[in-house]
Amino acid sequence: MSSERKLNIICWSGGKDSTATIVLAHELGIPIDLIVISLLWFDKKRRIYAEYPEVIEWIFSYAIPLFESWGYKVKVIESDKDYMHWFYHTIERTEHEDRKSKLSGWLIGGMCAMNREKINPIKRYLKSLGRNYQEYIGIAADEPKRLERVHRKGQISLLEQKGIIEEQTYDILRPYSLISPTYKFSKRGGCWFCPNQKVKEFAYLKTNHPELWAELVTFDSVPNKVSEGFKYGKTFKEISDKVDAYIANPPPVQLSLFDFIYEEM
Ligand code: SF4
Incomplete structure (x- = not known):
């Protein structure tokens, strides 16, 4: 065992x-x-990330340079396989005969293949360091269930140590202009194609990134998918119709079409 800290x-x-x-x-x-x-x-x-383009821009052009100016080294790890790979992956090993030779197709909410693509490369990278390390995790003081996991794994939450709850994190970030553009249109970050997104988030995608929405339209037209369920059993067409209805007639309570940071739908 190394004596290094x-x-x-x-x-x-x-x-x-x-x-x-x-x-x-x-x-x-x-x-x-x-x-x-x-x-x-x-x-x-084609170098299309899963995160929204404005978030990628913020990460590379603003946040990383700022952290580096504080003397912190930032390591960006990328997934081995992309969504294109998983979408066009042909199912061979399955107990369900009717699924054999079909395309994996749409991601399944709650069992997302891309999740593994995020976590496994990090695990591999940390292992490759060949050193003991202490992980600091961003879990707020008002997330008891997630904190239990943090404690079990020997990780540290500075937010917990300082008694900072989720809503207070904005006050910490504001002076550094470090609030991700994500929070202009969503309460949570993630992939622009994520099936867990709400209709209003897809409406944001279609309105602001029609070229990305078009990628989903193309996926929808691909035959031989194992399921046409795009979002928890609902087809892309069903969700697309809801998105169009939302864009055509946004809820009147909103100050603007995408002013829904704290509003649920
Ligand atoms: S944000 Fe959604 S699509 Fe992306 S990895 Fe997480 S569950 Fe999967």
Whole structure:
């Protein structure tokens, strides 16, 4: 066993809680050896990330340079396989005869293949460091269930240590302009094609990134998918109709079409 001290590593998602953890570490003078972020691809060949383009721009052009100016090293890890791979993957090994030789197709909410693509490369990378490390995780003080997991794994939450709840993370980030563009149109970060998104988030996608929406339209036209269920059993056409209805007639309570940071639908 090496006598070197443990590396302090922050696992950064780009979301408010892990970003606030980096700010806290910086303000508290905690020596952070490495910030690690794992980014997914929609299509690696065409260099289309899974995160919304404005989030990618913010990560690379603003957040990473700022962290580096604080003396923190940032390691960007990318998924091996992209969504194109998983969408066009032909199912061979299955107990269900009717699924054999069909395309995996749409991601399944709650069993998302891309999740593994995010987590496994990080695990591999941390293992490859060949050093003991202490992970700092962005879980707020008002998330008891998730904190139980943090404690079990021997990770540290600076937000918990400082008694900071989720809503307070915005106050930590605001002075550094470190609130991700995600929060302009969603309460949670993630992939622009994620089936867990709400109709209003897909409406944002279609309105602001028609070229990405068109990728989903293309997927929808691909035959031989194992299921036409795009979002929890609903077809892409069913969701697309709801998206169009939302765009044509946004709820009147909103101040603007996409002013729904705190509003559920
Ligand atoms: S955000 Fe959605 S699509 Fe992306 S990895 Fe998570 S569950 Fe899968």
